[in-house]
Amino acid sequence: xxxxxxxxxxxxxxxxxxxxxxxxxxxxxxxxxxxxxxxxxxxxxxxxxxxxxxxxxxxxxxxxxxxxxxxxxxxxxxxxxxxxxxxxxxxxxxxxxxxxxxxxxxxxxxxxxxxxxxxxxxxxxxxxxxxxxxxx
Numbered sequence: 035x036x037x038x039x040x041x042x043x044x045x046x047x048x049x050x051x052x053x054x055x056x057x058x059x060x061x062x063x064x065x066x067x068x069x070x071x072x073x074x075x076x077x078x079x080x081x082x083x084x085x086x087x088x089x090x091x092x093x094x095x096x097x098x099x100x101x102x103x104x105x106x107x108x109x110x111x112x113x114x115x116x117x118x119x120x121x122x123x124x125x126x127x128x129x130x131x132x133x134x135x136x137x138x139x140x141x142x143x144x145x146x147x148x149x150x151x152x153x154x155x156x157x158x159x160x161x162x163x164x165x166x167x168x169x170x
Contacts, residue, residue, distance in 0.1 A: 045149055048133055053143045055130040059123025062089075063109035064131045065102045065161060066119045071168060072100035075118075076146050078164045079156070088156035089149035091133060094142040101131050102156045103149070112162040115169050 044050075047061035058064045067075055072092075079087045079102075089103040101121075109120035121129035134140030136148065149155070 043151065044136060045154065048149070049135050051135050051138055053132050053134045053140050056133050057123075058121035058129040058131050059106060062103040062106055062131075062155060063120065063122040064129070065104065065109060065114060065156075065165070066099050066121055066131075067102070067165070068097040068099045068117060071117065072098070075161070075164050075168045076100050076102075078168060079161060080147055082160070082164070083153075085147070086150070086153050087147040088153040090146040090156065091131065092144055092146040093132070094144065100146060102161050103131075104158045104161070105155045108155075108158045111158060114162070115165060118165050118169075 045061070047056050056062075066072075076087070076090050076092075079090075091101040091103065093099045093101075107122070109122045110124070112120075114120050121131060132143050134143040134145060136145070
């Protein structure tokens with residue numbers, strides 16, 4: 035987890051307790067990557083950014099997806115290779131992402147990397163590069 039930077043102002047889309055569904059494309063876009071590949075991309079991104087990657091949400095059940103949260107409207111700027119999937123406001127339907135609170139019990143979701151004042155989102159171009167490198 036990203037504990038080196040404090041978050042003075044909690045983003046409005048982060049719930050105070052537990053977890054909540056948030057509509058992708060409103061407060062953030064997301065890129066969903068499942069399982070081992072998602073963990074690999076997260077590790078590459080965190081290592082490259084000195085563990086200051088921006089918000090990454092991890093699921094503990096099911097496909098164990100990771101959700102990389104990007105600035106709103108930015109996911110469509112890239113062609114994401116399969117199995118990565120961009121989630122944003124689009125004509126293809128609604129997409130929701132589970133967001134955990136910063137503290138307390140949030141199972142089955144947790145933060146692989148937290149949002150911070152300095153890094154409120156994952157940098158889209160850097161994430162795209164890491165995904166391309168990981169799928170090669």
